[in-house]
Amino acid sequence: MLTRRRKSKRDFSCGRKEEKDFRQPVDAMIQPPPGPWDISATTPNFFVDNKQQIRVPYTSSIKPCHNCVGMGRKPCNDCTGAGNQMCWVCNGSGFHIGNDRCNHCNGRGRNNCNSCNGQGSKMCDMCHGKRQLLVYIRLNVNWTNNTEDYVVEQSSGLHVDNISKVSGKELFRDSQYMVYPLMGFPDASIVQASERLIRDHQGRYSQTSRILQQRQTIELIPVTRVTYSWKGNTHIYFVYGNEFQVHTDDYPATCCCSVM
Ligand SMILES: [Zn+2]
Ligand SMILES: [Zn+2]
Ligand SMILES: [Zn+2]
Numbered sequence: 001m002l003t004r005r006r007k008s009k010r011d012f013s014c015g016r017k018e019e020k021d022f023r024q025p026v027d028a029m030i031q032p033p034p035g036p037w038d039i040s041a042t043t044p045n046f047f048v049d050n051k052q053q054i055r056v057p058y059t060s061s062i063k064p065c066h067n068c069v070g071m072g073r074k075p076c077n078d079c080t081g082a083g084n085q086m087c088w089v090c091n092g093s094g095f096h097i098g099n100d101r102c103n104h105c106n107g108r109g110r111n112n113c114n115s116c117n118g119q120g121s122k123m124c125d126m127c128h129g130k131r132q133l134l135v136y137i138r139l140n141v142n143w144t145n146n147t148e149d150y151v152v153e154q155s156s157g158l159h160v161d162n163i164s165k166v167s168g169k170e171l172f173r174d175s176q177y178m179v180y181p182l183m184g185f186p187d188a189s190i191v192q193a194s195e196r197l198i199r200d201h202q203g204r205y206s207q208t209s210r211i212l213q214q215r216q217t218i219e220l221i222p223v224t225r226v227t228y229s230w231k232g233n234t235h236i237y238f239v240y241g242n243e244f245q246v247h248t249d250d251y252p253a254t255c256c257c258s259v260m
Helices: 160-164 188-205
Strands: 002-004 007-019 050-055 061-064 073-075 084-086 110-112 121-123 132-144 147-149 169-176 214-220 223-230 233-240 245-247
Touching: 147 188, 160 233, 188 214
Parallel strands: none
Antiparallel strands: 002 147, 002 214, 007 132, 050 132, 061 132, 073 121, 084 110, 169 214, 223 233, 233 245
16 A cells, blocks of 8 residues: 655755846845745656746845956966966077077067966856856755655565555545545554654654645555476465566576466
8 A cells, every 4th residue: 555645845945046037127225135935946747856947036236256356357377367378388588599580479488378368367168258246045846746655565575665666456535735644444554644744744854845735545456476396395475466567586596497
């Protein structure tokens, strides 16, 4: 038997987002920004993990770029801002051994820096030369599917870990904003598990997140136990689930098998 729950969560990102698109409105200080739970997010598909990022209204402002101190350019690291570098052919002397003039630097001893084309500085890669940044608070919304299973094993001898991995015939399905504990199901342990799982999820997630949708299903998973003889000894194997998974604890031969 499987019961499944679903909840969602959102939290404010503490960092600030910098970007170079100035078409977005500057709206900080117009009015106080809304709290994280007051901002509406697009409802995603139910029971699928999802993430959204939302620019919080009334937090956008423009500030000078901190990376280039508002200059739009940064000194080139390769030439430390000089725009040229020592010639590696003549080690800066301008001459080869034997007093021939160095062809590589035409006797200057230095060459233009390739990295900055001799300018000594490069465009700032944070503001792309615009000198300013749009700064705002970004809300990260995380939708998380929290699933829990309760498995009742009915004396087949197959370990419950195996059963959890397959699907079965669906006997019951309930999906709504908040599901209710099962009533009147023949197996009392499943009724108890339903009540416990719903209470657990309520306690665990309602404080720090909001529930978007819950779903509860009961599946009947068929398990076939097969007893067979091999070289005078008796062995068993199991076939289970809609997927016809096969499991055995003591398969007697490890090669040359054929499935009939
Ligand atoms: Zn040279
Ligand atoms: Zn340079
Ligand atoms: Zn910059």
